[in-house]
Amino acid sequence: MSGRLEAAPVLEARGLTKVFTVGTGLRPQRLRALHDVSLRLGKGRITALVGESGSGKSTVAKILARLVRPTAGEIVLDGRNVVAEEPRASLAYRGRVQMIFQDPFASLNPAHTIAYHLERPLVRHGKVRGRAERRARVAALLHEVGLDPPDAFTLKRPTELSGGQRQRIAIARALAVEPDVLLADEPTSMLDVSLRMGVLNLMLRLRDERGVALLYVTHDIASARYVSDEISVMYAGQIVESGPAEAVVRRPEHPYTQLLLAAVPDAQQDPLPLPAIKRGAPPLVDVPHGCLFAGRCPDVEPRCRKVPPAVQEPAPGHRVRCHLVRLRSPTEP
Amino acid sequence: MSPLLKNRSALAGLGILAVFAVLALLGPWIVGDPLAFVARPHEPPSTEHWLGTTGQGQDVLAQLVVGTRITLAVAFVTGVLVTMFGALIGTAAAYFGGRIENALSLLTNVFLIMPGLPLAVVIAVYMPAGPVTITIVLVITGWAWNARLLRAQALSLRERDFVMAAIVGGESHLRVIVCEILPNMTSLLVSCFISATIYALGAQVGLEFLGLGDISMVTWGTMLYWASNDAALLTGSWWMFVPTGLCVALVGFALVLINFAVDELSNPRLRAERAWRGRLRREGVRVTASTPVLRKR
Amino acid sequence: MNRSTVLSVRDLHVEYLTETGSVRAVEGVSFDVEPGEVFGLAGESGSGKSTIAKAVLRILEAPAVITGGSVLCQGQDVLDLDEAGLQRMRWRKAALVFQSAMNVLNPVMTVGEQLCDVLVAHRPIAQPLATDRAAELLRLVGIDAHHLRSYPHQLSGGMRQRVVIAMALALDPPLLIMDEPTTALDVVVQREILGQLAELQAKRQFSILFITHDLSLMIEFSSRIGIMYGGRMVEVASAGGIATSAQHPYTRGLLRSFPSLRGPRRTLTGIPGTPPDMRNPPPGCPFHPRCPEALGLCRSEVPELRPLHRNHHAACHVLQ
Numbered sequence: 001m002s003g004r005l006e007a008a009p010v011l012e013a014r015g016l017t018k019v020f021t022v023g024t025g026l027r028p029q030r031l032r033a034l035h036d037v038s039l040r041l042g043k044g045r046i047t048a049l050v051g052e053s054g055s056g057k058s059t060v061a062k063i064l065a066r067l068v069r070p071t072a073g074e075i076v077l078d079g080r081n082v083v084a085e086e087p088r089a090s091l092a093y094r095g096r097v098q099m100i101f102q103d104p105f106a107s108l109n110p111a112h113t114i115a116y117h118l119e120r121p122l123v124r125h126g127k128v129r130g131r132a133e134r135r136a137r138v139a140a141l142l143h144e145v146g147l148d149p150p151d152a153f154t155l156k157r158p159t160e161l162s163g164g165q166r167q168r169i170a171i172a173r174a175l176a177v178e179p180d181v182l183l184a185d186e187p188t189s190m191l192d193v194s195l196r197m198g199v200l201n202l203m204l205r206l207r208d209e210r211g212v213a214l215l216y217v218t219h220d221i222a223s224a225r226y227v228s229d230e231i232s233v234m235y236a237g238q239i240v241e242s243g244p245a246e247a248v249v250r251r252p253e254h255p256y257t258q259l260l261l262a263a264v265p266d267a268q269q270d271p272l273p274l275p276a277i278k279r280g281a282p283p284l285v286d287v288p289h290g291c292l293f294a295g296r297c298p299d300v301e302p303r304c305r306k307v308p309p310a311v312q313e314p315a316p317g318h319r320v321r322c323h324l325v326r327l328r329s330p331t332e333p
Numbered sequence: 334m335s336p337l338l339k340n341r342s343a344l345a346g347l348g349i350l351a352v353f354a355v356l357a358l359l360g361p362w363i364v365g366d367p368l369a370f371v372a373r374p375h376e377p378p379s380t381e382h383w384l385g386t387t388g389q390g391q392d393v394l395a396q397l398v399v400g401t402r403i404t405l406a407v408a409f410v411t412g413v414l415v416t417m418f419g420a421l422i423g424t425a426a427a428y429f430g431g432r433i434e435n436a437l438s439l440l441t442n443v444f445l446i447m448p449g450l451p452l453a454v455v456i457a458v459y460m461p462a463g464p465v466t467i468t469i470v471l472v473i474t475g476w477a478w479n480a481r482l483l484r485a486q487a488l489s490l491r492e493r494d495f496v497m498a499a500i501v502g503g504e505s506h507l508r509v510i511v512c513e514i515l516p517n518m519t520s521l522l523v524s525c526f527i528s529a530t531i532y533a534l535g536a537q538v539g540l541e542f543l544g545l546g547d548i549s550m551v552t553w554g555t556m557l558y559w560a561s562n563d564a565a566l567l568t569g570s571w572w573m574f575v576p577t578g579l580c581v582a583l584v585g586f587a588l589v590l591i592n593f594a595v596d597e598l599s600n601p602r603l604r605a606e607r608a609w610r611g612r613l614r615r616e617g618v619r620v621t622a623s624t625p626v627l628r629k630r
Numbered sequence: 631m632n633r634s635t636v637l638s639v640r641d642l643h644v645e646y647l648t649e650t651g652s653v654r655a656v657e658g659v660s661f662d663v664e665p666g667e668v669f670g671l672a673g674e675s676g677s678g679k680s681t682i683a684k685a686v687l688r689i690l691e692a693p694a695v696i697t698g699g700s701v702l703c704q705g706q707d708v709l710d711l712d713e714a715g716l717q718r719m720r721w722r723k724a725a726l727v728f729q730s731a732m733n734v735l736n737p738v739m740t741v742g743e744q745l746c747d748v749l750v751a752h753r754p755i756a757q758p759l760a761t762d763r764a765a766e767l768l769r770l771v772g773i774d775a776h777h778l779r780s781y782p783h784q785l786s787g788g789m790r791q792r793v794v795i796a797m798a799l800a801l802d803p804p805l806l807i808m809d810e811p812t813t814a815l816d817v818v819v820q821r822e823i824l825g826q827l828a829e830l831q832a833k834r835q836f837s838i839l840f841i842t843h844d845l846s847l848m849i850e851f852s853s854r855i856g857i858m859y860g861g862r863m864v865e866v867a868s869a870g871g872i873a874t875s876a877q878h879p880y881t882r883g884l885l886r887s888f889p890s891l892r893g894p895r896r897t898l899t900g901i902p903g904t905p906p907d908m909r910n911p912p913p914g915c916p917f918h919p920r921c922p923e924a925l926g927l928c929r930s931e932v933p934e935l936r937p938l939h940r941n942h943h944a945a946c947h948v949l950q
Contacts, residue, residue: 052816065501094503107494111516121502162904163675173498192674193843193887197900200889219817226889226898249891263821265846266891274821281786608649609693623716624690626709627697 008079009040010213011064011097011181016073018059018237022285029285033059034237037073041181041213046203048216048224048245050260051234054282057217058102060234061185064215065099095125098174102186104166108158114169115154118142121176141172145202164195171202175210182206183215188223200227222264225249233257236282236292243318253320255297291323299324340597346590349583357405360398367395367551374563375570385572387556388563393572397580400552405584407464407537407552411471412530416522418472419479419529424510424518426480427487441484444477453540463547467540471533479525486521490514520599527592531585538581553577635702636805636837637663637686637724642699644678644685653908655681657861658699660935663805668831668838670852670869672845672884676908677858679841683809686839687720704804721752725798729810731790735782741768741793742778748800767796772826788819795827799836807839812847824851846888849873854941857881860906860916863935867942877944879921915947923948 018034034056041047051057062068064075066082066089074081082093101107108117118138121127128134139150145168147153158166167187174182184203188196204227206212218224224231225245232242233256241254252258259277278296288294290305297304304323312325338344365371368391376386384393426437453470460466490496491514499513515522540546541554548555560573597603610620618625644656656678663669673679684690686701688708701708703723711719728734736744745764749755755763765775771792782790791811798806812820828851831838842848848855849869857865857878865878876882883901903920906912912919918928927947935945 052818067497067500091503094501099498099501101494101498103494107498109495109499109513109517111513120499120504124503162907164904170498173502177502192905193845194674194884194901195904197887197889197898198902201897201899222889222891225891226895246895259818261891263818264891265821265844265850274818274825279788279819279822605646605648606692609647609695612647613695621713623688623713624685624694624696626688627695 009042009076010078011041012074012076013037013039013060013064014074014076016060016063016075017071018056018063018068019071031284032237032287033284034063034070035287037234037237037239039215039232039239041215043180043213044207044211045230046207046214046216046228048218048228048231049234050218050221050224050231052219052260052282054236054284055234056237057219057234058185059237061099061183061215061217064181065097065183066093067099091125095177096179097181097183098177098179099183099185100167100170100174100187103190104163104170105158105190107170108166110158112157113154114156114158114161117158117169117173118154118176121173125177127177137176141176142169144175145169145172146198147172162195163191164198167191167195167199168202171199171206175206178210179212181213181215183217185217186219187216189219196223203227220264221249221260222266233260236284236287238292238321240293240321241319243315247315247318251315251318253314253318253325254293254322255299256293291321340594342590342597343594346587346594349587350591353401353405353580353584353587356398357402360401364395364398365392367391367399375568375573377570378572384576385570387559387573388565388570389559393556393576396551396556397553397576400556400577401580403464403550404534404537404553407468407471408530408534408584411468411475411533411537412526414468414472415475415479415529415533416526418476419525420483420515420518420522422476423480423483423485424487424514427484427491428506428510428514430491437480438484441477441480444474445481447474449474449536453536454543454545457540457545462545463550464552467537467546470540471536475529475532475536479529482525483518483521486518487514490517520595523595524592527588527595531588534581534584534588553581634665635662636665636704637839638700638702639682639686640700640702642682642685642701643697644681644690645695645697647693647695651909654911655694655861655908656685659858659861659863660699661856661863661866663837663839665804665837666831666835667853668840668851670848670855671839671841671858672843672848672855673858674843675905676860677905678861679858680809682858683726683807683839683841686807687724687726688716689720689726721748721798721803722801723803724805724807725801725803727791727794727798727806727808727811730814731782731787731794734794735790737782739781740778741780741782741785745778745793745797745800748797752801763800767800768793770799770830771796786819787815788823791815791819791823792826795823799830799834802834803836805837805839807841809841810843811840813842813844820847845872845884857884860911861908862916862932862945864917864946865942865944866935871942875942877938877942877949878946879923879948880917883920915945 016034016037020031020033021028022031023029037060039047049057049060059068063070070083075083077093077096086093115138118141119134122134122137128137138154142150142153147165147168188199191199200223203214207214216224216228228245230242231245231248232239233248233254235256241248241252241257248257249261252261255275255277258275262274275298277298280296283292290307291309294300294304301323309321309323311319311321313319314325370390371392372382372386372390374386374388374390376382378385382392382394384397387393422437422441426434452474456470457466496509496513499509538554538557541552542557542561544558546552546555548558556577557574565573613620613625616627618627640660642656642659646653646655659682671679671682681690685696686708696709703719706719708719742761742764745767746760749760749763764778768775768777773789773792777785812823840848840852849872852869854868855872856863857880859880865876865881872881876885886898887900889898901920906916914930915928915933918924921928925947933945933947935943936950937943938949
């Protein structure tokens, strides 16, 4: 992001593209899940990736976790392109980049105890020597995620715990290797509402105390605003708007962001009228030329359908992929 | 293990198996030499020879008891090997996907469509007759079925987040397969083992009946071979094959009972439903498609 | 309760019988749904709200048993009906819209065939008439009539949910029960569908029993709201009353769990602890283990739902 002095990012995605071949039979289709996605995850910062289902946000997380191979693009860790250097993720990479999954009922193995889940990464990455140290570390991890006393949890199996507790265990497991980057894929969307703030606040604490670079993938832009420093909005596999959280939420430039913000229910205020945007699904197969949102945009112009929009920067750090963005002068609010 | 022991089907099945296990282990010391000539051939059951004599004048009961050991050993060893190969290949196919999966699936399908019996005959002709050959033959012709089954479940487990989490944690392929995926397949593995053993028992007896086993050894299958050879049906000597057949059927039945019990245990919903039906019946409420009303107040 | 009340639930008890004992999912819940209003039932895991939705139509599956109370649907007690009576009541007096349309629509039948099925099953009419009515229903929910020939997989998630709503409205029931109808959908589609539903409701004057865990959404959409926790009703008030002057500590805690988009950025705390395990519920008030204001009485005695002021009831010892 130009215009602002910033430390080098810990993990960076450059131009990530992912095409899936779907459908069996004689006519397999190409599904373009991601196109030219670039992200920077900075130390001690939370970056939110907001989008609806089908936007490609989970695919970005999976590619950064190296569970899925990108069709094109680079993943840069500390300045080195890992996709080129290690076709298969090394143990070193795994020790620095960890992931938290969406479903707390599926991300823990029902056949193993909690102690096993937390001890395995410690042993695998050589973080402890001997049983006493192992036990102490497990207890410390449980305490860090707010599960006390540790002995009440170590011998239990996942099926004996609630969703909120399981998600905290999943976070503890990710923290065991002392990662620099945490990729959280919709960590609260399957939790009860009363438990979500606890997990979000835990993420804030991890950012402040451990200085992790956190990627928060979500469909809920309200929680993204609560927790993150930067927000990137995705539509049809592309980032259409990104910038500081307050800027994106208060002065959205892209019509899709405006639609998203207007559609979110807010208990404290009257609902805003939805902008006049046509109903439609994001085009992932048979991708049109030009802007991917052109089919729904109320302000569409002929050039929108022919030429893909370049990324504009109406305010420092605030970038939008749209032809019609006004470039504001610095004195405007 | 303990809930298994509380289940009636399991208890019955385990009981029957226990009897045969005792026979297999201790039997040969109790009965006499099965191959010795003890009385006139084709003698019906009497107080001296409880199951009569064979066409060669040998004691049927002695043969039955001594034959238990080899027959059951072959059946269980085959069951274990078939399940192991099936698990290994099926789970590997599911886990790796892509070209490896295609290759392993092709291998599985080839072995599936190979006709078992002719292949068994061909192999038996070229190899020395005996229980080892039979085991090998049965494993070769039997592993593919379980591989398909286990692959299906491994596929659905592979997509679960905890497998992804283990991969992101840096675990090796082997570790993920053995420590993450397989432990969640225990009930299917047990079920596969039991059905493989039942298959092995029946197929083994069948092959030996056809004369493909070592006919100089005493097993349930060779007993049936000799019974047929000695015209047991023509002479009406039912004691030469009916008890043997009954034993095969009993062991198979015991295994099926245990299979049912394992199925029920791994499906708690079935148990809950049974409890619910029982309670409603006791209160005299009819079970219909709609939620019943059972007033306690 | 006046005679025109669309739904009147009194002291409803529902249990799940398992071999290890019974789980008391709903304990003594009472509420009314008046004509033309949207009554929202909010709660989390173990609250019992989804159980109530299905209990009203008696379509809970084994091992559920209704163990007490009454459910008066336009004057008739659903709990006294026999199988034939239930068939006549369902879809005509009350219809249910499930959470996941994908699980409700038959993938091998077209949309038109399924709509006609519903129409013909409850009211014998000739096929061409049924098709006309089906087309009318689709238009009602904003779907073009040519989709009568479409299969469910050819429609988007939002459209499928609209079809399910159309099916529920086929026989003009006075009561529509909706159990998390938009949870699986995008926020934008959710807004569109609920907007359309509000218009429909204003035109045709049916009532909605709206069940969801999303309290913000419920406050926007409902006229009155009942908050459930641990199988009991803990607060009932108008939507405005809940939003601005919630009394029960659980409701207040819930409202503190929704980060606002437009207000100032404040630190929120949510509610510490975990939802109750309904196999082993806590004695006394189900919320007391997590309640910041719990008294000694809360641990032993279950609070009753009492009126605090006009049209605002709460079950809490601290408030009394």
